[in-house]
Amino acid sequence: MTPTTPTTPTTPTTPTASVIPAVLGISAYYHDSAAALVRGGDIVAAAQEERFSRRRHDPAFPERAVAYCLQEAGAALSDLDAIAYYERPSLKFRRVLATYAATAPRGWRSFKETVPQWLAWKSRAERTAHRRLAAMGAGTPPPIVTYGHHETHAASAFLPSPYESAAVLTVDGVGEWTTTSVWHGRGDRVEPVAELRFPHSLGLLYSAFTYFCGFKVDSGEYKVMGLAPYGRPRYAALIKEKLVDIREDGSFRLNTDHFAFLQGQVMTGRAFERLFGGPRRVPEGPLTEREFDLAASVQQVTEEIMLKLAATARRWTGESRLCLAGGVALNCVANGRIVERGLFEEVWVQPAAGDAGGALGAALLAARHDGGRSHVPHGGDAMKGSRLGPGYDDETIRRFLDQHGYPYRRMRGPELSRAVAEELAAGKVVGWFSGRMEFGPRALGSRSILGDARSPQMQSTMNLKIKFRESFRPFAPIVLAEDTEQYFDLKQSSPYMLIVGQVAERQRTAGAPETAPDTLAAGERLRSVHSTIPAVTHVDHSSRIQTVDKERDAALHGLLSDFRDLTGCSVLVNTSFNVRGEPIVASPADAYRCFMRTHIDLLAIGGFLLDRTEQPKWSEDGDWRDEIPLD
16 A cells, blocks of 8 residues: 555635634535535534435535535525535546546547546536535524545544544545555544555445446445355455455556456456356346355455455554444444454444545544534544434424324323334334434434344345335344344444444354354245344345434434333344435335335334324335325
8 A cells, every 4th residue: 555645634724723713514426416514613513415305315516405404504605714625626627538538549539528527617516515505594604624535435434433543544545546444543633654546446346246236336335245245255365366456465456458347437348247157247136146145245345345344454553443434334343343353442434434424524523623523522422323414303393293294192101112112013014213413324213114033024024014115125123232242243333333343152042053054045044044033144144233322312212122021022123214326214204105105014203103004095015105205
């Protein structure tokens, strides 16, 4: 890896950091646009634009997310001291031009389609964002500061973490030039240590296999991760022989002759097809053993690289704690391997590890001297459980329900919790809408769909009748933090559902295989799993765990406690409150629409409980005769 030197932010007029009372961070124009507002070192608000626009991974300027952040802070743009942008577009444009120059004339068609946009505005995207802010009518925006893409990832990983100092590892597809970087976080600073540069990218390697397996790049990578345990890593040696040269320190080089992303807008071409025995899977086509095995193989290679990178970060910084961010940090299986290996005493992953988190990292960088990191002495992180989005009080929810004539039962906190626990114990599926919305891709108990983890039918019921998604997809458990080790082999907390661990031996029932047998086909492996919590046990006995403590989420902790009192089990299924292809719900209207267009049995929203069978215009097949009002 190449050693790096510190960089400084660029801005038309650099504000004095020591007097910044509030900073707005923005990420935009690639995918997962977002806004975040930091005041006096405190993260006031953060949200992705997709939750408001209802367009998944919305790359547009995050106008509605910005408006929400300002509203939450009670501020106008003119009250802020800086706007912070999550990357340096001009430097990114240089990389785009250099890539086309190096591969000419093969990328000519892509060049003609792409470069005019860069010349028109994308190379100065931060100025476009500034003009859009000025047009919002929310006051005059202050000057805009730009930071490096991986610098904002590193800041989002370390500055909100609970550590005074830590090693920081950021891994993604590509920023301006950097694809992988090691940083040293100390106090209120993140200092660069080393980096890898484009085109040598672990994120792009994984995305190439995502594309080849028939899934969408920049959104389907988690499907490959979920597919991997069904397969055997029989292509791993071939990947390391032909595609990626891995060094002992975790640095690596891709053999770009086998990839197509340098020449155009697809990830793989004929060279990949020759290497892996045929064309890519057609999207939505049937999955074969080849896709299962390709997923297992690239996942194994990814874990090997991440483990070596983590070991190098430990050795170079001398730190016993690790912070992670970047899109690859959402690979919770790889994160779990780092924890399992014991390379660090603790690992903390930014819950919005992708580009949305860059908005938060940029804001924290611009505001880092104002208020310091006051959360560190208290031993917790600064993310507030990642509940940084909008919330709705009971009066607002009641008005919405009454306006449309939706029947409900009004309940107080403990009464509602007990009633929902009873319904869950009876096998019902419940939409759970509580408090402020989560920031990041995971539903953590504010916008969730919940079910009984003990039910052998719950996974297929949720996948096919509620989420309308592929049947192979696993579900994640939520567990009372104090009971974690009863159910899972996990030695640290996992409040943001970003670490995978194994189901504890004591929870595996008679006849459960020690590992998914290599001799079984993928479908047979799915049916071979046995545990006391089968709905959240993957075929390799792994689970993507979320630990729930009373401090971060008293309501969810109370529900789990009530469920434990009724059943003796303190684990529930937790999946995001949405259906396939849509963002997680944000508002009461979003929640009601999702509730009634699926087979969710009950909706617990604020202090209200709704039964699907009592709602108007409901029919047994789940279809709607009229459109549901959104407002």
